[in-house]
Amino acid sequence: MxxxxxxxxxxxxxxxxxxxxxxxxxxxxxxxxxxxxxxxxxxxxxxxxxxxxxxxxxxxxxxxxxxxxxxxxxxxxxxxxxxxxxxxxxxxxxxxxxxxxxxxxxxxxxxxxxxxxxxxxxxxxxxxxxxxxxxxxxxxxxxxWGSAFGHSFRIGGASFYLSQGVEPEVVRLAGRWKSLAYEAYIRSFEQVVSRHMGNLTQGLPPSISS
Structure with a gap:
């Protein structure tokens, strides 16, 4: 866009x-x-x-x-x-x-x-x-593409950084959020969730991962 x-x-x-x-x-x-x-x-x-x-x-x-x-x-x-x-x-x-x-x-x-x-x-x-x-x-x-709103760029930037694997704390500091509340309205979370929550059992013994 x-x-x-x-x-x-x-x-x-x-x-x-x-x-x-x-x-x-x-x-x-x-x-x-x-x-x-x-x-x-x-x-x-x-x-x-x-x-x-x-x-x-x-x-x-x-x-x-x-x-x-x-x-x-x-x-x-x-x-x-x-x-x-x-x-x-x-x-x-x-x-x-x-x-x-x-x-x-x-x-x-x-x-x-x-x-x-x-x-x-x-x-x-x-x-x-x-x-x-x-x-x-x-x-x-x-x-x-519909309409962009004032917050679209701020949210879009945060979403992009997270999707590229930038640490959430770095995003929070760079975006000047006082807390992790910004995560409540990050859009397209499905694009970033696997980077933070997926494949956590890789490397574990089969008896544990199963």
Missing amino acids: LRTLKQSLDASFPFDACIWAISTCAFWGMMRFGEVTVKSQREFDGRKHLKQKDAVIEEDLYGKLYAKLDLPSVKTAKPGETQSVFVTVEDDLCPIEALRNLNRVVPAQAEDPLFSWRDHKGRIHPMVKDKALHRINSIFSRNK
């Missing part, structure tokens, strides 16, 4: 470039959609929402690139507490390249919204949640 979304978007068009950056960061970073969008343009608040200066791209101890997004305010955090989201290089669905492309297509100032687009007059606008979902769902509906 992400690959189809990418193919259907024009990465050189400011609005689409922002949609792609939002989609990749929300998926790989397991972010709430309210953390990458605003309810309305007037509601953007630099004290609450991601700004350009809140995102940095660096190298880890192994020389591999990662991006760190420092959320100024999160509904599960204490007032004034910052939470960080980390995303890494991901081949053709790379959130880092999506962020770099957005920066090229929509050059903005440090205090401007991180996830923003520029109109024909050069004005910078934060991405509004309803508009983002409308653009995404217009593409998904053409492929008869």
